[in-house]
Amino acid sequence: xxxxxxxxxxxxxxxxxxxxxxxxxxxxxxxxxxxxxxxxxxxxxxxxxxxxxxxxxxxxxxxxxxxxxxxxxxxxxxxxxxxxxxxxxxxxxxxxxxxxxxxxxxxxxxxxxxxxxxxxxxxxxxxxxxxxxxxxxxxxxxxxxxxxxxxxxxxxxxxxxxxxxxxxxxxxxxxxxxxxxxxxxxxxxxxxxxxxxxxxxxxxxxxxxxxxxxxxxxxxxxxxxxxxxxxxxxxxxxxxxxxxxxxxxxxxxxxxxxxxxxxxxxxxxxxxxxxxxxxxxxxxxxxxxxxxxxxxxxxxxxxxxxxxxxxxxxxxxxxxxxxxxxxxxxxxxxxxxxxxxxxxxxxxxxxxxxxxxxxxxxxxxxxxxxxxxxxxxxxxxxxxxxxxxxxxxxxxxxxxxxxxxxxxxxxxxxxxxxxxxxxxxxxxxxxxxxxxxxxxxxxxxxxxxxxxxxxxxxxxxxxxxxxxxxx
Amino acid sequence: xxxxxxxxxxxxxxxxxxxxxxxxxxxxxxxxxxxxxxxxxxxxxxxxxxxxxxxxxxxxxxxxxxxxxxxxxxxxxxxxxxxxxxxxxxxxxxxxxxxxxxxxxxxxxxxxxxxxxxxxxxxxxxxxxxxxxxxxxxxxxxxxxxxxxxxxxxxxxxxxxxxxxxxxxxxxxxxxxxxxxxxxxxxxxxxxxxxxxxxxxxxxxxxxxxxxxxxxxxxxxxxxxxxxxxxxxxxxxxxxxxxxxxxxxxxxxxxxxxxxxxxxxxxxxxxxxxxxxxxxxxxxxxxxxxxxxxxxxxxxxxxxxxxxxxx
Numbered sequence: 171x172x173x174x175x176x177x178x179x180x181x182x183x184x185x186x187x188x189x190x191x192x193x194x195x196x197x198x199x200x201x202x203x204x205x206x207x208x209x210x211x212x213x214x215x216x217x218x219x220x221x222x223x224x225x226x227x228x229x230x231x232x233x234x235x236x237x238x239x240x241x242x243x244x245x246x247x248x249x250x251x252x253x254x255x256x257x258x259x260x261x262x263x264x265x266x267x268x269x270x271x272x273x274x275x276x277x278x279x280x281x282x283x284x285x286x287x288x289x290x291x292x293x294x295x296x297x298x299x300x301x302x303x304x305x306x307x308x309x310x311x312x313x314x315x316x317x318x319x320x321x322x323x324x325x326x327x328x329x330x331x332x333x334x335x336x337x338x339x340x341x342x343x344x345x346x347x348x349x350x351x352x353x354x355x356x357x358x359x360x361x362x363x364x365x366x367x368x369x370x371x372x373x374x375x376x377x378x379x380x381x382x383x384x385x386x387x388x389x390x391x392x393x394x395x396x397x398x399x400x401x402x403x404x405x406x407x408x409x410x411x412x413x414x415x416x417x418x419x420x421x422x423x424x425x426x427x428x429x430x431x432x433x434x435x436x437x438x439x440x441x442x443x444x445x446x447x448x449x450x451x452x453x454x455x456x457x458x459x460x461x462x463x464x465x466x467x468x469x470x471x472x473x474x475x476x477x478x479x480x481x482x483x484x485x486x487x488x489x490x491x492x493x494x495x496x497x498x499x500x501x502x503x504x505x506x507x508x509x510x511x512x513x514x515x516x517x518x519x520x521x522x523x524x525x526x527x528x529x530x531x532x533x534x535x536x537x538x539x540x541x542x543x544x545x546x547x548x549x550x551x552x553x554x555x556x557x558x559x560x561x562x563x564x565x566x567x568x569x570x571x572x573x574x575x576x577x578x579x580x581x582x583x584x585x586x587x588x589x590x591x592x593x594x595x596x597x598x599x600x601x602x603x604x605x606x607x608x609x610x611x612x613x614x615x616x617x618x619x620x621x622x623x624x625x626x627x628x629x630x631x632x633x634x635x636x637x638x639x640x641x
Numbered sequence: 642x643x644x645x646x647x648x649x650x651x652x653x654x655x656x657x658x659x660x661x662x663x664x665x666x667x668x669x670x671x672x673x674x675x676x677x678x679x680x681x682x683x684x685x686x687x688x689x690x691x692x693x694x695x696x697x698x699x700x701x702x703x704x705x706x707x708x709x710x711x712x713x714x715x716x717x718x719x720x721x722x723x724x725x726x727x728x729x730x731x732x733x734x735x736x737x738x739x740x741x742x743x744x745x746x747x748x749x750x751x752x753x754x755x756x757x758x759x760x761x762x763x764x765x766x767x768x769x770x771x772x773x774x775x776x777x778x779x780x781x782x783x784x785x786x787x788x789x790x791x792x793x794x795x796x797x798x799x800x801x802x803x804x805x806x807x808x809x810x811x812x813x814x815x816x817x818x819x820x821x822x823x824x825x826x827x828x829x830x831x832x833x834x835x836x837x838x839x840x841x842x843x844x845x846x847x848x849x850x851x852x853x854x855x856x857x858x859x860x861x862x863x864x865x866x867x868x869x870x871x872x873x874x875x876x877x878x879x880x881x882x883x884x885x886x887x888x889x890x891x892x893x894x895x896x897x898x899x900x901x902x903x904x905x906x907x908x909x910x911x912x913x914x915x916x917x918x919x920x921x922x923x924x925x926x927x928x929x930x931x932x933x934x935x936x937x938x939x940x941x942x943x944x945x946x947x948x949x950x951x952x
Contacts, residue, residue: 176799358645362652581816619659626808627667627815632774 171212173422174375174631181209182426185332189430190356199350200323202430206332210296217294220259225329228252228304232311232318232325245312252308260301263294268497296336298494302461304329307343309465316344324350333426337419339437339457346432354431366606367425369621370593374418376629378590381583382411384630385576390552393561397571401562408552409545410587413441416455440594445527445536447511447543458494462487481516485509495551500559504550511543582628668807674818675781679825684735685814686821687831691746692782692789696754697729701831702743703762703887707734710762710887710932712941713830719945720758728757732831740767741776744867745792751880752788758881760948761871764889764914765899768868771861780810792867834934835927860898872906883951884910888919888940890926909951913940 171177185205192198211218231252238244261269267288277284307328310316319325328347334340354360389396389404396404420437427434437457444450451459470483485506492505519525527533553559596603605617680690691702699720701711717730733746740763747761773796782789783804794801803809811818875882884903886896892915903910918939919925925936932940 176803355642356645356649358648358652361645361649577820578813578816582813615655615659619656619663622656622660623663623667623808626806627812629812631812 171209173419173426174372174380177212181205186429195351195353198354199321199327202332203323203327203330206327206330206335209332210330210335213295214292217297220263220294220297221300221330221335222326224256224259224301224304225326227255228308228329229319229322229325231308233320235308235311236318239314249308249312253305256301256305256308260297262289263291263297265493265497272499299338299340300329300335302340302458302494306340306461306465310343316347319343319347331427331432333423333432334434337416337423338455339420339423339435340461341434341457345435349432352431357431360431361429364425364428364430366618367421367428369425369618369625370606371418371421371423371425372625372629373586373621374414374421374590376631377586377625378583379411379414379418380630380632381579381586381628382407382414385579385583386411386552388576389574390554390558390562393558393565396565396574398566398569399571400574402566403573405549405552405562405566406545407583409442409541409548410590412548412551413438413454414590417441440598442541442544443537443594443598444540445525445533446540447508447515450540450544451508451512458491462491466490481513484512484516488512498556500550500553500556503556503559504547507547507550511547582630586624586628664807667811671781671807671811671815671818674815674822677822678818679821681828682821682824682826683817684737685817686825687733687735688738688742688746688779691733691735692749692779692786695731695733695750696756697731698757699728699730699760700750700756700758701730701732701734701760701762702747702750703734703760704738704743704767705734705736706764706887706931707743707762708732708736708831708833709835709927710937710940711760711832711944712834712937713832715938715941716945717830723949724757730830732833734762734831736833737775738778739770739772739775740864740868741773741792742779744864744871745776745779745789747871747882748788748874749786751874751878755878755880758883759875761882761884762887763868763884763899764886764892764894765860765896766894768860768864768899769858770864773863780804780812781814783810795863795867832937834937835931836933837927838924838933839926839928865902869902869906872903872908876906876908881951882908883948884908885944886910886912886914888913888916888932888936890923890929891915891920911944911947913943 171181185202188201189198192201207218207221210221231248234248235245235252238248270284270286270288273286274284307316311318319328324347327350328341328343331341331346386404386408389400390408393401417438424434424437435457437455439453439456441450441454444453467483467487470486471479472483473480475483486509488509489502489505492501492503492508495501495504525532525536527536549562550556550559553562595601604613606614606621608614608617675689678686678689680686680694691700699716701707701713701716703711711732711734713730713732717728720728720730735742738746743761743763747759750756750759776789776792776796777800779789780793783793784790790804793804872882872884884899886899896910896912896914900910900912913919919932919936922936925932925939927933
């Protein structure tokens with residue numbers, strides 16, 4: 171079930187209504203679990219088996235890890251079982267065909283044959299998200315950061331909680347599980363704030379992302395027919411599309427959870443105002459970047475190692491982050507380029523110059539430079555293949571020409587983009603002009619209602635899936 | 642908690658009432674703008690014209706193949722000569738419109754007046770296409786026309802609910818309405834010629850992504866139902882209707898099921914889809930699916946001959 175589907179508009183209020191009508195958590199938690207599985211099974215029911223497998227596995231491994239807390243080898247063994255099996259499922263469904271194809275190509279170049287057939291399976295929606303969430307829980311239990319959850323229903327809900335099940339935010343057990351033990355009575359502020367977050371999320375998704383995607387897809391799916399100027403604009407727009415697509419999804423998820431009284435972690439914080447790439451990753455997909463920090467970068471040694479090794483750790487973390495995003499070499503290159511950006515930035519600041527961003531001009535220039543770097547690397551993210559990515563770079567660099575124009579996209583998409591830019595700028599610099607959060611009741615009502623009307627009147631409802639669902 | 646519930650209900654009610662007010666206002670303004678649409682200026686105006694005002698003696702209904710394959714002036718001259726009087730004729734085909742929208746237009750026509758001949762361009766695979774966005778394009782007429790309403794309601798519960806909102810009915814259309822009003826075109830006969838030809842066609846390369854991606858060969862029940870409604874109505878009201886499948890370059894599919902359906906309702910079906918002459922002349926096509934202006938002239942001349950028994 172998609173957040174931007176009609177079914178969700180019926181499903182969500184019904185779930186909220188029943189949730190608050192139920193007396194206490196004894197009934198509410200199992201109900202949310204059933205609702206979450208129903209939500210997920212709308213795609214391909216059989217794949218619910220995978221979530222359940224991951225849930226059962228990490229649940230029992232968590233308990234056994236605690237049971238053998240004083241027996242390090244056994245403790246480690248149970249953690250290893252949990253990680254290996256979870257990643258094995260992820261590997262089979264997400265990476266097997268990619269690795270198989272890569273090995274085939276490599277051996278073919280060497281004149282050898284490789285006859286292992288590809289698997290004819292669909293990528294289960296959200297598998298990377300719930301696998302990471304469950305794996306994070308296992309590691310936290312192993313580290314002793316949290317106690318294992320004994321209530322299976324609560325734990326199963328932690329893995330499958332429908333607002334964030336298929337595309338995050340990737341929650342931490344210590345944040346979410348305790349909330350499932352709290353009784354949430356209906357609070358006016360929570361419901362209204364949650365609904366406002368959802369409305370803004372929908373605006374980002376259907377008015378900006380889906381509208382812009384019509385242009386981006388038209389250009390990127392037909393690169394040979396477009397000149398460098400159009401491809402350049404499409405690449406620039408893709409950055410806003412991906413931000414609004416995923417940022418919008420995250421806001422809807424956070425808002426939906428908030429309506430029911432749950433607080434999920436912030437996932438995006440106006441990423442294009444970043445002064446450098448380091449900062450960008452503290453503002454973009456925060457739940458994922460902090461996951462990689464906690465469960466990949468730090469176990470590799472983090473920064474408490476020799477300087478070259480520290481840089482290596484950073485680079486490898488980004489490489490893996492790229493691979494997480496998709497089973498294709500273009501994603502690996504994408505992660506690699508980000509790794510290079512960060513490593514070069516660290517070296518530059520240590521040995522050449524450490525900018526202090528004292529003047530407004532220096533901040534603007536840094537922001538623009540950072541954005542330019544992001545636009546460049548996004549080519550590898552959006553291009554259909556790695557070869558396409560290099561074609562795009564070549565076209566942008568060498569083939570200017572008249573701009574391909576899609577009137578509706580330029581009118582509706584750019585208007586929505588202007589509204590978004592205004593809102594993000596206002597929030598970034600704390601301008602004192604609020605609309606949906608104004609202290610004046612009339613302004614609050616009017617701005618919220620007009621935003622909803624704008625979404626219905628100008629939003630794109632033919633839009634497809636959320637970009638991050640494929641991960 | 643009770644206090645919170647009361648406050649929440651009150652807030653939601655106020656917001657809903659305000660949203661309804663905005664919805665009604667936008668609907669009224671948009672309806673007014675729709676009334677100002679010119680007859681000849683792009684697909685929005687053409688759709689408006691064929692659904693609300695068109696009353697020519699002869700009407701051609703179809704998709705982009707219809708608009709680019711039937712040379713209206715050529716047909717007009719021959720029909721005038723045949724009938725011995727001046728017949729008005731209009732090519733009401735619109736690019737991007739498929740069977741749902743075209744069937745709806747065909748039904749709306751005869752609910753308004755009695756044309757002397759209607760030519761409906763279609764090929765069988767179009768009935769397999771389950772997409773409904775072509776008829777959703779006519780959403781602004783939901784309350785204005787009962788036939789349009791039936792078509793939209795038949796899509797399902799979702800549409801039946803959403804169509805009650807003016808904001809939704811006019812979704813994505815305001816700019817097009819405004820720009821159509823601002824740029825009216827001179828009156829024309831609806832023929833929209835295609836120019837140029839596909840250099841790869843001679844090698845029999847005909848990549849139609851739309852059809853390659855079509856998930857099924859099954860006739861779609863919604864599309865078929867409405868197409869059959871058209872055949873039934875024209876047949877029972879004895880209004881001359883001819884189903885025509887204009888040429889395609891070396892097609893890999895055929896129209897056997899379509900022919901059987903037409904036969905069932907006693908509606909003549911003229912199949913030019915896989916015509917040897919056109920298969921031997923790739924220069925008459927802009928691409929595998931669409932003929933160019935030269936091809937349209939050749940085809941229209943051929944059609945007149947084949948039409949004669951049904952006039």
